[in-house]
Amino acid sequence: MKSLVLLIVVAFAVGASAQCLCNTMKWATCDGTPCQCYLKVASDGLGIPLNCSTLVPKCFLMKAEMYRAKTGQSTRSSGKPTEHAFVDNDGIYDPDCEANGRFKAKQCNNTNECWCVNSAGVRRTDKGDKDSIKCDELVETIWVRLQLKHKPTTSAVDPAALKKAIGDAIHDRYFVDGKFVNNTQYDPDARLIMVDVVKPKADRTTDLSRAAYYMEKDVKILPLFTGEKKFLPTVGSQTLDFEDIVVYYVDEKPPTFTMKRLTGGLIAVIVVVILAVAAGLLVLFFARRRDRARYEKTQPREMDEMQ
Numbered sequence: 001m002k003s004l005v006l007l008i009v010v011a012f013a014v015g016a017s018a019q020c021l022c023n024t025m026k027w028a029t030c031d032g033t034p035c036q037c038y039l040k041v042a043s044d045g046l047g048i049p050l051n052c053s054t055l056v057p058k059c060f061l062m063k064a065e066m067y068r069a070k071t072g073q074s075t076r077s078s079g080k081p082t083e084h085a086f087v088d089n090d091g092i093y094d095p096d097c098e099a100n101g102r103f104k105a106k107q108c109n110n111t112n113e114c115w116c117v118n119s120a121g122v123r124r125t126d127k128g129d130k131d132s133i134k135c136d137e138l139v140e141t142i143w144v145r146l147q148l149k150h151k152p153t154t155s156a157v158d159p160a161a162l163k164k165a166i167g168d169a170i171h172d173r174y175f176v177d178g179k180f181v182n183n184t185q186y187d188p189d190a191r192l193i194m195v196d197v198v199k200p201k202a203d204r205t206t207d208l209s210r211a212a213y214y215m216e217k218d219v220k221i222l223p224l225f226t227g228e229k230k231f232l233p234t235v236g237s238q239t240l241d242f243e244d245i246v247v248y249y250v251d252e253k254p255p256t257f258t259m260k261r262l263t264g265g266l267i268a269v270i271v272v273v274i275l276a277v278a279a280g281l282l283v284l285f286f287a288r289r290r291d292r293a294r295y296e297k298t299q300p301r302e303m304d305e306m307q
């Protein structure tokens with residue numbers, strides 16, 4: 001009888017401790033009832049308390065990665081998942097975060113050289129001296145374009161099923177509303193799927209940067225989720241496994257850096273702006289009209305010359 005009680009107590013304790021895990025962050029340490037999880041970003045203290053019902057803010061993740069790299073801990077936790085996998089350390093720095101996990105608008109990577117970032121923590125100005133750089137506000141990233149390359153499949157991917165399938169997958173795995181997936185395009189020869197995730201301008205709750213960052217890790221290195229379960233969305237009858245991803249960020253306001261500096265990085269991080277597109281279209285429209293006018297004017301003379 002006594003041993004039975006003991007057994008039940010032990011089973012209960014094991015069960016309870018097995019429950020205390022952070023699903024959305026494999027590096028978290030969890031303890032207590034109720035279960036509380038922390039992410040270590042410095043040698044002192046328990047770390048940042050996490051809400052494991054949702055994705056961890058990218059700013060905290062980057063801090064944790066920098067800390068782990070500095071202390072010789074793995075940021076991948078096992079080997080290369082595919083031969084195409086590579087480390088994307090190029091874009092990483094030790095960010096300054098707000099208490100709620102948002103990036104501070106001005107980032108310096110612990111140096112005297114600073115720059116301004118968007119809400120995804122991506123640089124959107126040139127770098128400059130600590131005192132001369134001013135970042136008035138954190139500019140919101142309202143659109144991410146995910147360019148995903150999938151591995152060869154046994155049968156064709158149905159492009160008509162793509163938008164809903166990707167929307168569902170993004171909702172289930174990254175907690176982003178599937179209806180924000182407003183455009184998908186598919187190039188079967190290049191095995192490229194382009195996904196536009198666009199949130200309403202006024203939306204300040206959805207954080208596209210977390211979803212994009214988790215997805216980058218899913219595809220390029222290893223999932224950040226506990227258990228490292230792979231991202232394998234199903235499109236029709238086909239399960240897709242991805243081998244590469246490029247993320248493009250679109251901000252609410254145009255970036256102010258010189259484009260030349262942008263091309264240096266390992267990952268193409270390009271910040272485009274809707275306004276610029278609109279302006280571009282206008283320019284194109286007028287240029288065409290002008291060309292047509294010129295064409296119509298010159299044509300008769302050319303005809304004369306030909307005769």
Ligand SMILES: *[C@@H]1O[C@H](CO)[C@@H](O)[C@H](O)[C@H]1NC(C)=O
Pocket residue numbers: 051052053054
């Ligand atoms: C954790 O995140 C979920 C999902 O966003 C939210 O509903 C919940 O209120 C959060 N919990 C805490 C303690 O902040």
Ligand SMILES: *[C@@H]1O[C@H](CO)[C@@H](O)[C@H](O)[C@H]1NC(C)=O
Pocket residue numbers: 090091092093094109
């Ligand atoms: C930030 O600093 C670390 C070294 O402390 C360096 O490895 C990294 O490349 C820097 N990142 C940027 C974006 O400057």
